[in-house]
Structure formats: C-alpha cells, structure tokens
Amino acid sequence: MKIKNSRYNHYFLILLALLLTIYALLPLQNLLKEQQNHFNLITKQYEKTDYLLNNEEQLTALLKGAQDEIIKAESLFFTFESTDKFKLGAQSQIENLIGAGGCTIERFTFKGSTSLLAGTERWLIEIRFKGDINCVTHSTRILESNMPLVNIAQYSFAHSGVTKDVKGTFNVQLNLVIWYKEIGA
Amino acid sequence: MTLYKIIKRLKLEGWLSKQIGYYSEKLYLFVNEELVEARKSVNIPKIIIVAKCHYQESKRVFPSVSRKELDKIVNLKKNVAVELGIKYQIYRNEKVDGFDVRTVKLNSKLISVLGEDKIYIPETDLLTISSNKNLIEVETPAGLLFCANQNDVVKSSYAKGIVENIETYKLSVGLPSDSEAKKVDSLTFPKYLLSALYSSSVAKLTRVSMYNVANWFNMKHLHLLYWGPLLTALLVYLGGNGYYFWLNESVENSIKQGELAVTKLLSKKRKLDSNKKILTTYSSEFNNQKLIHSHWNIIEQLLESGMQISRILYKENLLTIRGSAEKASNILSIISDYPMVKSASFQGSVRKSIGKDSFVLNIEVHDQNEN
Numbered sequence: 416m417k418i419k420n421s422r423y424n425h426y427f428l429i430l431l432a433l434l435l436t437i438y439a440l441l442p443l444q445n446l447l448k449e450q451q452n453h454f455n456l457i458t459k460q461y462e463k464t465d466y467l468l469n470n471e472e473q474l475t476a477l478l479k480g481a482q483d484e485i486i487k488a489e490s491l492f493f494t495f496e497s498t499d500k501f502k503l504g505a506q507s508q509i510e511n512l513i514g515a516g517g518c519t520i521e522r523f524t525f526k527g528s529t530s531l532l533a534g535t536e537r538w539l540i541e542i543r544f545k546g547d548i549n550c551v552t553h554s555t556r557i558l559e560s561n562m563p564l565v566n567i568a569q570y571s572f573a574h575s576g577v578t579k580d581v582k583g584t585f586n587v588q589l590n591l592v593i594w595y596k597e598i599g600a
Numbered sequence: 601m602t603l604y605k606i607i608k609r610l611k612l613e614g615w616l617s618k619q620i621g622y623y624s625e626k627l628y629l630f631v632n633e634e635l636v637e638a639r640k641s642v643n644i645p646k647i648i649i650v651a652k653c654h655y656q657e658s659k660r661v662f663p664s665v666s667r668k669e670l671d672k673i674v675n676l677k678k679n680v681a682v683e684l685g686i687k688y689q690i691y692r693n694e695k696v697d698g699f700d701v702r703t704v705k706l707n708s709k710l711i712s713v714l715g716e717d718k719i720y721i722p723e724t725d726l727l728t729i730s731s732n733k734n735l736i737e738v739e740t741p742a743g744l745l746f747c748a749n750q751n752d753v754v755k756s757s758y759a760k761g762i763v764e765n766i767e768t769y770k771l772s773v774g775l776p777s778d779s780e781a782k783k784v785d786s787l788t789f790p791k792y793l794l795s796a797l798y799s800s801s802v803a804k805l806t807r808v809s810m811y812n813v814a815n816w817f818n819m820k821h822l823h824l825l826y827w828g829p830l831l832t833a834l835l836v837y838l839g840g841n842g843y844y845f846w847l848n849e850s851v852e853n854s855i856k857q858g859e860l861a862v863t864k865l866l867s868k869k870r871k872l873d874s875n876k877k878i879l880t881t882y883s884s885e886f887n888n889q890k891l892i893h894s895h896w897n898i899i900e901q902l903l904e905s906g907m908q909i910s911r912i913l914y915k916e917n918l919l920t921i922r923g924s925a926e927k928a929s930n931i932l933s934i935i936s937d938y939p940m941v942k943s944a945s946f947q948g949s950v951r952k953s954i955g956k957d958s959f960v961l962n963i964e965v966h967d968q969n970e971n
Contacts, residue, residue, distance in 0.1 A: 428823045432830055440830065443837035450844035457851045464855060464862045471865060478868055481875035488882045531881055555893040566889045572912040576923075579903040594885065 491564040492535070492596035501595045509542065509591070512561060516553030518546035518587070526590075534600020539568075540591040548581040558591070566592040603805060604798035622723075622793065623714065624651030624741040633791040635741065647719045649793060652756055653742045655685075655706045655722055659753075663696035670699050684716050684812050691753050702753060706810065716815040724756040725808035726796045727784075735779050737766050739786040746781075748773045890967060895919060898940055898963065905934045919963040920947065928957035935963065942966050 467474065493508075495501035506523055513520060526539040544554070551572060558565045569590035574583055607616050622628040627644065628635040638644075662670055667690075674688045685706035693700045704722050711720075727736055728749035736747045744759035746769040755773045757763045763772055766781050784792045797805075855862075892914060902909060902921065909923040925931045928950045936944045947960040 424820070425823070428820075428827070432823075432826055435830060435834070440834055440837065443834070443841060447837055447840045447844065450841060450848060454844055454848050454851070457848060457855065461851050461855055464858060464865075467865045467869065468858060468861060474865065474868055474872065478872045478875065481872060481879060484879055485875060485882075488879070488886070491882075491886060531885065532878060535881075537885065552893075552896055555896070559891055559893050564886065564889070567892050568890075569915045570892065570913075574910055576908045576910050577903065578908050579906075581903065 489596060490562055492594045493563045494596045494598055496598050498536075498595070498597075505538075505540075505593055505595070509540070509558070509565065509593075512557045512565075513542070513544055513550075513554045516546065516550040516557065518544040518550035518554060520544040528595070531594075532600075534597035536595045538593050538595055540593060542589050542591060543587065545584050545586050547584060548577075551585045551587055554587070554589070558589075564594065568592050602799055602801055606802070607798070617794075619646045620649070620794070620797065621645035621647070622649045622651070622741075622790070623654060623710065625653075627714070628741070630790055630794060633794065635790045644714055644718070646717075647721065647797075648714055649721050649723050649726060649797070650706060650710065651740060651742045652722070652724055652745055652758065654710045655704055657722075657724075657754075657756070658703045658705075660701050660703070661693060661696055661698065662701060663693075663698040665698045667699065670701070674701065684815065685711050685720070685810055687722075687808070687810050689807065691751070700753065704810075716812065719809050719811040721797070721805070721809045723793065724754050726793060726800070727756075728754050729796050729800045729804060735766075735770070735775060735781040736784065737781045738784040738789060738792075740789060741786075748775060750775070890917065894940065895965065898935070898938060898965070901938055902931065902935060902961075905931050907931050917965055917967060919961075919965055921961045921963065922959075923961075924953065924956045924958045926956060928959045931959075932961065935961065940966055 493501055493505045495504055502525060506525075510520055510523060520542065522541070522543040524541045526541050528536040528538045530536050544550075546554075555567065555570075558567060567589055571588040573586040577583060577585075607613055617630055620630055621638065621644065622630070622635055627638040627648075629638045629642070629645065630636075662673070665673075670690060674690065677688065678686075685708065687704045689702040689704070691700045691702065704725075706720055714720075723740070724745075724747050727738060727745075727747050728734075734749050738745045738747065742758065745756060746759065746763070746766055747754065747756040748769070749755075750773065757769060757772070759765060759769075763769050767777065770777055770779055895914065898919065899909065899912065899921075902923070905925070907921075907923050907925040909921055911920075911922040913920040928946065932944055932946065935941055942964040944961060944963045947962045950957050950959040952958070
C-alpha cells in the first residue's frame with residue numbers, strides 16, 4: 416500500500432507540473448509576448464509624438480510653406496462656383512483671347528473631364544477657328560501666356576499651301592487642357 | 601580499466617582518498633597512507649572497506665544445475681532479502697558439474713551505523729586482488745588474518761581457535777604445506793589495501809562490492825529535474841510580465857500627459873500630409889506642360905528653306921508637316937540641323953509632282969522641360 420501511495424505521489428507531481436505548464440506557464444508566456452509587442456508599439460508611438468513635439472516649429476513652417484504653394488498654384492485654375500458657370504466663363508475667356516487676334520471661331524466643344532482631387536477637375540476642349548497667320552500665332556502666344564493656365568495639347572493647322580510670304584487663311588483645330596477648381600473646395 | 605587509471609585521468613586522487621574509509625570496530629580514514637581513527641564529527645566516507653570481523657562468508661554447492669537455473673534461484677533470494685548487505689558470488693565447479701555460490705553477508709549493525717548509501721567492500725576480496733601469491737598473511741587492526749585465493753574463490757580466517765598459525769590455515773583450506781605466503785605487517789597494511797583498491801578493475805570491484813543505487817539519493821528529488829526549470833521559468837515569466845506591465849504603464853502615462861499637444865500637432869501633420877498630396881498632384885499636372893508657340897520658329901525655318909506647307913499636326917512632341925519643295929532632301933538636311941529639332945525623317949515616300957517633291961516630314965521636337 417505504501418509503495419502504491421509512493422507511486423501515486425510521483426504521478427501527482429508530474430500531473431501537477433503538466434497542469435502548471437498548461438494553465439499558468441503557457442498563458443504567462445503568451446501574455447509576456449503580448450506585453451512586449453504592446454510595449455514596442457507604444458514606444459514607437461511615444462518616439463513619434465516626442466519627435467513631433469520637438470519639431471513643432473519645423474512642422475509649422477513646413478505647413479505654412481505648403482499652404483503658400485497651394486495658394487500660388489490656385490491662380491493656375493479657372494475658379495468658379497459651379498461647373499456650369501465654369502464652362503460659360505472659360506469659353507467666353509478663351510473665345511475673347513482667340514477673337515482678339517482676328518480669328519473667326521467655328522466651333523467650341525468641351526470634350527470631357529477627369530477628376531483630380533475633391534472639387535478639382537482637368538477639362539479637355541476642342542476649338543476650331545480660321546484666320547490669317549497673325550490670328551494663329553497670336554492665339555498660340557496668348558493662350559500659352561494666359562493665367563489661368565491653358566495648355567495646347569494638340570493642334571492642327573491646314574492651309575491651301577503656305578509659302579514664306581505666309582498669305583492665305585489657316586483652318587485651325589486646337590485641343591486644349593484647362594483646370595477647374597470649385598470655389599470653397 | 602582499473603580504478604586508478606580512471607582517477608588519474610580525471611585528476612581525482614585527492615578527492616577519492618577522502619572518500620575511502622576502513623571499518624574495524626571503529627571507522628578509520630586513510631591519511632598519508634596510514635589508518636587514522638575518524639572523529640565522530642567527520643563525514644562518513646562513501647566507500648567503506650569492511651574488516652573480516654564484520655561480515656560472514658558462507659559457501660553452498662549447487663550440483664548438476666545450469667547457470668540459467670542458478671541465476672533464477674539467486675535472483676529469487678535477492679528479491680526476498682531486500683535489505684543491503686548480502687552479496688552472492690557464483691563460481692563454476694567442474695567436479696560437481698555445477699556451481700559454488702559464495703555468500704557474503706554484512707552485519708546489520710554495521711549498516712545501521714554507517715548508513716545504507718555507502719559502497720561496502722569486504723577486505724578479503726580486496727586483499728587477494730593485487731597479490732601474485734594465492735596466500736596472504738595480513739596484520740589487520742582486528743588481528744592477524746589469513747587469506748587464500750583458490751581459483752578465484754576467496755577463503756579467509758583470523759588467527760584464532762584451531763587456526764592459530766599459517767601452517768594450520770594451509771591445511772584447513774587444502775593448500776600444500778610448501779605454499780609461500782605474502783606477509784603484510786600492520787604498518788604497510790593501509791598502503792597495501794589502497795593499492796589493491798586502485799589496481800582493481802572496475803568490473804571486479806562492481807562484482808565484489810555491496811551497494812544499492814536507489815539509496816544514494818531520494819527518488820523524489822528526481823522530480824526537481826523538471827520542477828526546477830519549471831519554477832524558474834514561472835518566476836521569469838511572472839517577473840517579465842510585471843516588468844513589462846510597469847513599463848507599459850509608465851510609457852502610456854507619458855503619452856497621456858502630452859496628449860493635447862500631440863492631438864494639435866497630429867492635426868497639423870495630417871494637414872501637411874494632405875497638402876503634400878495636393879502639391880504632388882498639382883506638380884504632376886502642371887510641370888508636364890509642353891509649350892508649342894516656339895514651333896513657329898521651325899515652321900518659319902521650313903518656309904525660309906523653300907518649303908510650301910499644306911498641313912501641320914502636333915501630338916505628343918511629334919510634329920507632322922505635309923508639303924512640297926524643290927528638293928525634299930535639302931529641306932530634311934536643313935531642318936535636321938535646327939537646334940529645336942531632336943530628329944527629323946520622312947513619313948512614307950517622297951513623290952514627284954509637277955517638278956516638285958511632295959512629302960510628309962516627321963519632326964521630333966526637343967521638350968523644353970529637358971533644358
């Protein structure tokens with residue numbers, strides 16, 4: 416009986432060790448890993464915030480610089496309250512520019528738009544007009560130097576046969592790109 | 601391999617000499633190859649050479665029996681007598697076509713005095729190991745001892761009673777009267793005993809000594825082999841968790857303290873990131889603009905060279921000009937050298953029409969952003 420009890424003591428000790436491993440040691444090991452991961456995360460967060468606090472002035476200067484550049488860049492946009500007003504305004508402005516050179520405008524078409532950022536779009540325009548050499552050169556110069564920006568992406572000049580005396584009428588097609596920004600966006 | 605070779609290789613001579621004792625009514629220690637009575641406070645050595653007076657030897661003959669059967673009988677006896685202090689030595693006996701079994705039994709008092717966790721070696725077994733002669737006469741602390749080794753069977757007796765001298769002993773064990781005995785006096789006895797122990801092979805010592813490995817340590821202590829690391833790991837994990845809990849708390853408190861300032865800053869940072877994104881978009885839109893007004897310089901150059909132009913097309917840096925001239929190759933040569941032109945070539949073939957060359961020129965224009 417004593418021998419049996421002694422054997423059961425051994426079994427009991429082994430069982431106790433197993434239970435301790437399963438219900439205490441392994442959960443503690445997992446908890447330690449979790450705590451280590453959490454510590455690494457919050458340490459990085461702390462370092463980041465510490466870096467931010469130490470570089471507040473630099474951050475403010477960078478922000479101001481970026482805002483200034485954005486304001487400067489906004490002069491490149493046709494800025495209107497709505498798309499309809501933009502279309503009307505942009506067409507009349509471009510037609511005035513081209514018309515000032517003595518060109519006869521035949522067709523003005525908005526070909527479509529692509530959204531860039533919220534309230535900001537890129538528009539494609541096709542315009543056809545005719546006129547002499549002065550009209551054509553004036554149009555390209557005045558459009559390219561205009562503010563808001565007008566980009567001539569493609570063009571086509573047709574003539575019955577221009578020579579160095581540059582007489583006669585040009586039939587012109589310009590594919591323009593302009594940028595629209597909604598006021599308040 | 602002898603015990604001495606092992607000890608010498610491991611450099612344990614000093615340590616081992618302290619682990620050997622001799623028991624004859626009293627416990628003796630080996631100090632400088634002399635027997636010195638041990639004080640009561642001293643630790644009892646692990647290996648005890650036991651004097652002849654503390655054990656009984658008996659011999660029993662098992663005729664006409666196989667070794668297998670004899671082993672079974674001996675094992676049965678060993679299992680019945682669970683206590684330490686009995687050694688069975690089996691020798692082949694051709695005369696009876698069987699075996700002799702020599703039983704050495706230690707006095708139980710001796711074991712109770714010295715403990716069960718010791719290795720006991722009967723002195724008579726040890727004395728006959730190193731001697732070249734079969735007969736030895738030794739002056740031991742317990743008295744004059746005669747010892748004989750006949751075909752590996754050890755027989756011994758103190759000089760008392762009817763065996764009062766070596767001659768009588770020879771007769772009693774059946775040795776010839778002219779057998780020469782090796783004499784060991786009381787002074788050289790300790791040295792002789794130690795050299796016998798050291799020169800013994802480990803196999804021989806295992807055969808003659810009495811021990812029980814189970815008594816050397818508490819079996820329950822074996823559980824420490826895994827409980828030790830288990831508890832250490834538990835303590836490490838508890839300590840580690842406590843440490844990281846404290847660290848996390850302190851870092852989180854630091855973050856909370858600067859939370860308001862950080863919220864403002866993070867809002868600025870987010871605004872800055874958003875602005876950077878906007879500027880990147882603007883930059884990719886506006887910086888790729890190609891100016892075309894300067895193309896009039898190329899057209900002027902072509903007209904000056906004598907070309908009559910009927911159509912000009914421009915798309916993605918490629919200027920396509922249709923027209924005619926006296927000699928198309930001259931026009932191509934002139935325009936190819938023009939600084940604004942990257943490359944120029946004819947599109948398709950050059951056709952002759954009313955004495956003029958009619959052709960289409962493809963001109964790749966330098967991107968002004970490249971300069």
